[in-house]
Amino acid sequence: MTPETPSPRVKFHYESTIQDAFEEPLHAFQKANPPPGSLISQTENLLICSACGTQYDVDDSAMLSRCRICDDPRQYVPPTGQAFTRAAEMKRCGYRNQWRQFGDDDRFWSIWTEPKFAIGQRAILVKTPLGNILWDCITYLDAETIDRINAIGGLAAIVISHPHYYTTHLDWADTFDCPVYLSWEDKQWLNRLDRLGKARTFIEGSEEEIEVRGERTGVKALKLGGHFPGSLVCLAFGRLLIADTLVTTPSGVGDWSTGSDPTKTGRPDGMNSYAFMWSIPNMIPLPPDAIGRMWDILGKHEFTSTHGAFIGTDVRDGSGGSSIGVKRRVLESMQLQVKMMGWNSHTLLAET
Numbered sequence: 001m002t003p004e005t006p007s008p009r010v011k012f013h014y015e016s017t018i019q020d021a022f023e024e025p026l027h028a029f030q031k032a033n034p035p036p037g038s039l040i041s042q043t044e045n046l047l048i049c050s051a052c053g054t055q056y057d058v059d060d061s062a063m064l065s066r067c068r069i070c071d072d073p074r075q076y077v078p079p080t081g082q083a084f085t086r087a088a089e090m091k092r093c094g095y096r097n098q099w100r101q102f103g104d105d106d107r108f109w110s111i112w113t114e115p116k117f118a119i120g121q122r123a124i125l126v127k128t129p130l131g132n133i134l135w136d137c138i139t140y141l142d143a144e145t146i147d148r149i150n151a152i153g154g155l156a157a158i159v160i161s162h163p164h165y166y167t168t169h170l171d172w173a174d175t176f177d178c179p180v181y182l183s184w185e186d187k188q189w190l191n192r193l194d195r196l197g198k199a200r201t202f203i204e205g206s207e208e209e210i211e212v213r214g215e216r217t218g219v220k221a222l223k224l225g226g227h228f229p230g231s232l233v234c235l236a237f238g239r240l241l242i243a244d245t246l247v248t249t250p251s252g253v254g255d256w257s258t259g260s261d262p263t264k265t266g267r268p269d270g271m272n273s274y275a276f277m278w279s280i281p282n283m284i285p286l287p288p289d290a291i292g293r294m295w296d297i298l299g300k301h302e303f304t305s306t307h308g309a310f311i312g313t314d315v316r317d318g319s320g321g322s323s324i325g326v327k328r329r330v331l332e333s334m335q336l337q338v339k340m341m342g343w344n345s346h347t348l349l350a351e352t
């Protein structure tokens with residue numbers, strides 16, 4: 001592209017050399033560390049999509065007019081149009097990250113930004129004996145968040161479910177000098193070059209246990225696909241962190257355990273608890289075979305709770321007055337969706 005022939009719409013292109021670089025992580029950590037904070041200050045003027053929170057390798061707004069994550073049917077451009085911000089600008093706008101422990105389990109902490117920014121998802125910090133693992137990522141990273149995470153031992157790894165939450169993960173990886181695990185299938189959606197060539201580790205198989213210094217943490221990434229070809233969930237200590245890979249529905253968090261007539265409490269049979277979506281905001285469901293492939297992987301594992309991308313999307317065995325477990329509720333929801341799409345003899349319907 002020359003200055004005389006600008007592309008009319010998307011001015012930022014992904015050269016094949018960049019794609020190649022994405023594919024060759026060097027897996028070298030704790031080497032040649034830059035001075036603390038220096039990388040953050042170098043990247044705080046990079047453009048960030050205000051609608052999805054994705055950070056680009058461009059700081060000149062004349063060079064980037066569209067966000068390719070939002071120009072995909074799985075996301076959207078808001079009615080106010082495409083807009084970008086920067087980390088430096090966000091720091092002047094009064095954003096703050098909030099923390100909340102999962103009930104009485106201090107191994108799990110939700111971290112999210114207020115006021116809501118972009119998609120508004122939470123990250124979940126999982127404490128393991130080998131170090132802290134961050135499930136998913138949020139755009140906003142400030143000194144307060146860095147101090148708080150460092151006070152509990154920093155991060156040993158980041159695992160991101162899918163491209164909608166790639167956000168500023170290279171800033172997080174640089175700050176905490178840790179690897180980021182992403183699905184191999186989704187690397188085309190990366191928007192920053194890992195210049196030091198050390199942060200990203202691509203998950204190629206359908207399951208990967210996260211290791212720290214060569215030791216197993218017991219935390220597993222399971223590649224269910226569907227929403228994106230590489231969409232992951234994370235299984236940690238019996239809890240399944242589902243992001244957008246399984247979408248927690250309103251009736252999934254409904255509570256049938258209370259009512260004026262104590263003989264009529266209890267969750268009815270056959271209710272839906274999850275949806276399986278290619279596009280969540282644009283409401284495009286996944287086809288039955290994709291749902292069946294998700295169960296092929298997930299059905300082999302046991303879990304007693306699910307925790308979605310947003311605060312309040314937590315479902316536990318027995319919650320809401322349910323007499324059946326969460327895993328069964330996932331299967332029932334899959335079967336309901338497959339049936340309602342007209343597939344009355346799909347093999348998934350025979351699963352029990």
Ligand SMILES: [Zn+2]
Nearest residue numbers: 049052067070
């Ligand atoms: Zn976007």
Ligand SMILES: [Zn+2]
Nearest residue numbers: 162164227244
């Ligand atoms: Zn998503």
